[in-house]
Amino acid sequence: MDELTKENIIKAGLCASVVITILILPVIVVWVGSNGIGVISWEFLTGRPYRFELGGIFPQIVGSIYLVSLCSLLGAPLGVASAIYLAEYAPNNVITQTVRFFTETLAGMPSIVIGLFGLEFLVYYLQLKTSLLAGAVSLSFMTLPWTIRASEEAIKMVPRGYRDASLALGATKWQTILKIVLPAASPGIITGILLGMGKAMGETAVVWLTSGSGLEAFVPRSLRSPTGSLTMYIYLLATQGHTSESMSRAFGASLVLLVMFMAVSVSALIVRNYYLRRLGPR
Amino acid sequence: MKRGDIASKILFLCASFSTLIVFLIIIFLLREGISALNWNFLMGMVWSPHKNLYGIFPTLLGTLVVVAGAIIIATAIGVPCAVFLAEFSPFWLRNMIKSTVEVLVGVPSVVIGFFGLIVIIPFIRNNLGGRGESILAGWIVLAIMSLPHIISLSEDAIRAVPTSYRQASLALGATKWQTVRRAVLPSASSGMRAAIVLGVGRAVGETMAVLMVVGNPETPWIPTGVLDRVRVLTSTIAIEFSYAEWGSPHQYALFAIGVVLFFIVVALNLVATFVIRRRNWNG
């Protein structure tokens, strides 16, 4: 067999693996969509769950939105600040390497471990109870390292020339960061925050342990209220419901969750593609 | 100048926050879990909260088996995919696949688990027998969850190989594939090994999707075939924390599992960053 045939065979193999990878997402989306679309109704979207598998999922939708928004409100500023330090100030020494290592470690921390920690530290030790606040803070522990990583990459992609030009005009480092570096990096940073929101939205284990059981019939009224989430709702109905009614509701909730998740993720990618195009000609 | 110093100190505190959280995690897990951590816990064969027996050996083994299979599948698909992405793909296609992969990282695991529950489990039950909830189902679901991590981390490793290597090889008359095979992949191999190790870490920590398909028998046993039901570390915590009485040995044992998970992940991270990737740690 000559080299060219061999190369073509290998290319075909590579393509096959790519096809499998690309297909996973559409298969799941179509599967959920076709099974879930029939359940979607005004009552389902605006009603409250009752008797386990009946009613709607309004409190869960709102709960998920609250959790995710509060999570990024708490985590994003901290993540961006950390990224600025790591990209612009951090000296190359043991302390910085340690900080980097533990940031990576936190990124790899199993969500159930973060959930356990949230349960022990926030819910019991700080007495936040099983609540919106405990859930959102725990989620922000989970997304923080991802925000840091995305923001640091975005900051490092800002051409050095911008910084030099600003400094040479007599701007301080801090002015340069605020007025030049951050605006130039902002699309990348926003993409990172949005992808983090997507992750938080799809997270189950953390909210299970820290924010609520999932079947809450009420929209959370305060930071201390137990808060339901779509993911917990889906989990409960899929694993503990045994009727077709509960399965179809699990599909309906999955569809709503996927639509929300895709909206966040796709807007993240749109922001970034815009960014890449803008940097393109340089 | 002074203001810059203050800014840098405040930012340093922000950056240290992640480190602080990691330390708080281990302190608070140990606070609850340390009393349950002993040889009998790690090596014990029986997990039965009713009888006050907390041995996680079968669960550890179950985790190992499920993760190993899933990583093999994910590597078999993910590494070729990464090679294609980094070396053969036109720009628009690469952009598209990368985007898909990035979205896939965040797809709610509970939805993947649901997919496993409704599609994969009945398929296994009807075609291969058994209850369907099985190691095999765990492999498939966890492979789907691990795939995006493996792809993006190995693609980074491949793209980190300097272009000059490729040019040198092509200039000697090598074909594209020969270049990739003999010049690029060997240079990327340490990075790819690190990618796989990190992928193992993520897979060990995955909870929901696995939990929904592996069966979680009441008292786990040492698996004997791929259709056996198993327990994994994460699912044990998730399922039992709500009915473990606060302050009971059962609760301590669950936190001790958390400690075990913590150290597995830290160890894998250490291996990936300091042993395998040490030489480009600063890069």
Place this chain on the structure above:
Amino acid sequence: MNGNEITPGQAMQDVFEEFRIDGAVNKVVFRDFNLWYGENHVLKDISVEIKSNIITSIMGPSGCGKSTFLRAIDRMNDIIPECRTSGQVFIDEDNVYAEDVDVYELRKRVGMVFQKPNPFPQSVYDNVAYGVRIHGMANGRELDEAVERSLRMAALWDEVSDRLDESALTLSGGQQQRLCIARALAVEPEILLMDEPCSALDPIATAKIETLMRSLQEKYTVVLVTHNLQQAARVSDMTAFMYIGEVVEFGRTKDLFENPEKELTENYITGKFG
């Protein structure tokens, strides 16, 4: 007119020229200046006097330290953590490396233009206004005027006056570089440092920038780093030749090119290395 013959008019011009250069006062003075990056001794015992309101060019093979020399004047090397210095650099009477120097004030006094045009990804107007705003020098009408004045000085106003709100990245490479010059001029510096400003530009854009430099010397002290011998010969009044961190020869451009004192300089000018 015969090329080799010197006419009375030209002789007159030469005398003027000589007087203009010799009569100029010192603006930037290096005294036994050394600079290290870590263990790397980049600038060695530099002592030169750069004169006011003329164009001085620094030439030499790449890696000879000419960019570092330039960046030593406005302390842009400070950004590099392992950078150390000894000796002094004076601007007028002020030692740039004295303890109490405000580097931001210093960099305002000294404008800098870089090798690759580096306008910010903002509008043309905001680019020029950036430094003015940073230093709180003007706002409102005054700012508009400052922007216009700077763009006119950089010979760019006619080309961009109707597109001040467009992104600076839509300009051509040559326009971008003149925008960077306008941006530097807007903070009213005394000295303009140019680090190979034309190396990324085409010949027409280069010619425009060179004409611009000539017009700028009336108001500013211009120091130009260049890799291009012809450019140094064309535009500068005085030239320094640097080699491995040392200033080998420094004098009037005409003298340096026509009969260099050092063999090394001659070898470089005649293209024996580079």
